[in-house]
Amino acid sequence: MASRIRLEDRECPLSTTVQHVGEWWTLLILHDAFDGYTRFDQFQQSLNISTSMLTTRLKTLVADGLLERRPYQTNPVRHEYVLTERGRSLRPVVVALAAWGNQHLAPEERAMILVDARTGEEAEPVVVDARTGRSLDDSEMYVFTAGPAASEAMRARYTELERRRPEPDPSASE
Structure with missing residues (x-):
């Protein structure tokens, strides 16, 4: 391609x-x-x-x-x-995409669901931080930033985004 x-x-x-x-x-x-x-x-x-x-x-x-x-x-x-x-290693990505699709359908409209193979109970996939177990869907709690290999252009992008970001609420970390 x-x-x-x-x-x-x-x-x-x-x-x-x-x-x-x-x-x-x-x-x-x-x-x-x-x-x-x-x-x-x-x-x-x-x-x-x-x-x-x-x-x-x-x-x-x-x-x-x-x-x-x-x-x-x-x-x-x-x-x-x-x-x-x-x-x-891409399986969690595909699971998350399918879960996102199902999230926007009524339960009776879902053609495929993820279930626990032992119990048959439907799973509710979420993407979490392995260290804290917190859901990563909160865009105020978790943000992207430049990594160690970032170019100057990438660093400038995230410096600008950080400058525009509101101050974090300290009580939100509890």
Whole structure:
């Protein structure tokens, strides 16, 4: 896929992540892989995707290190596509996207829900800070800032944003 990333966003982790997984079919293929699909025909049947599009997407996912292509049969040679550790680490992102979608639907309109495999009870996914356990959805509590590898342009962006940000409420940290 041709890069759609703007030159000034090359260092932005959001822009580079979207470059890897922002294409429609990519997320659906990864979702199927999280459900245990590994073979070309499984993906094709599940997604009703053209052979050429699936071939292109799988090659990209392998090149990006999200899937590994392995032979499972020798005569004729057939390959399966298995999630790598890097690919598996995207599962919480896909879960969060699905949860966001379900959040905007009535319960009876949800075609897919996340449940506890042991109890069958519906889960309510949230993204939390591993250190504190607090939800990261509060944009006043958690903000982005320039990291150690930030360019001068990135540092200037976050310096400006910080200057415009209201003073934090000390009582909010309780």
